[in-house]
Amino acid sequence: MATLQLVTANKEARAPRVRISPKAAAIAAQPTPEAKDHFITRNGLTFAGSHLIIDLWEAQGLDDRDRIERALIDAVNAAGATLLHIHLHTFTEGGGISGVAVLAESHISVHTWPERGYAAFDVFMCGDADPKKALNVFKRAFKPGRMVVGEHKRGVL
Numbered sequence: 001m002a003t004l005q006l007v008t009a010n011k012e013a014r015a016p017r018v019r020i021s022p023k024a025a026a027i028a029a030q031p032t033p034e035a036k037d038h039f040i041t042r043n044g045l046t047f048a049g050s051h052l053i054i055d056l057w058e059a060q061g062l063d064d065r066d067r068i069e070r071a072l073i074d075a076v077n078a079a080g081a082t083l084l085h086i087h088l089h090t091f092t093e094g095g096g097i098s099g100v101a102v103l104a105e106s107h108i109s110v111h112t113w114p115e116r117g118y119a120a121f122d123v124f125m126c127g128d129a130d131p132k133k134a135l136n137v138f139k140r141a142f143k144p145g146r147m148v149v150g151e152h153k154r155g156v157l
Helices: 022-029 065-079 131-142
Strands: 040-042 045-047 049-057 083-090 097-103 106-113 118-126 146-154
Touching: 045 146, 049 131, 065 083, 065 097, 065 106, 065 118, 065 131, 118 131, 131 146
Parallel strands: none
Antiparallel strands: 040 045, 049 118, 049 146, 083 097, 097 106, 106 118
16 A cells, blocks of 8 residues: 655655656657647756746635636636636635636646635646746736745646
């Protein structure tokens, strides 16, 4: 039976390094023409995609399901991604909303705490889609007083 190792989020925690042979890395870095895997190479680094962790503070409209759905659609379009499905759940009248936009290129998820003016967005996209283009959409839609953005490259070869 496989075991799952959990790593806590702190300054000392680091993602485990997977060791593969140089030959395997070279093969993985060059997919066959008929099997496009949507890995990208930028500035000499080959990876699956960019994963943005976005915190909005002092934000507006975080209990407005229609506003959140519109922002997700606009963010997908701005990033050049392909929307497959959106699912949103409202917890109580005037309460938080959680949901996901499932993309051909991955996903955008959202969790809101309107009573605190806080929203957590998670934007992961591979291929030619650019998740950073979603940032201005979220600024316009929710007018946050403060936005904190972290970026992580996923699937680095």
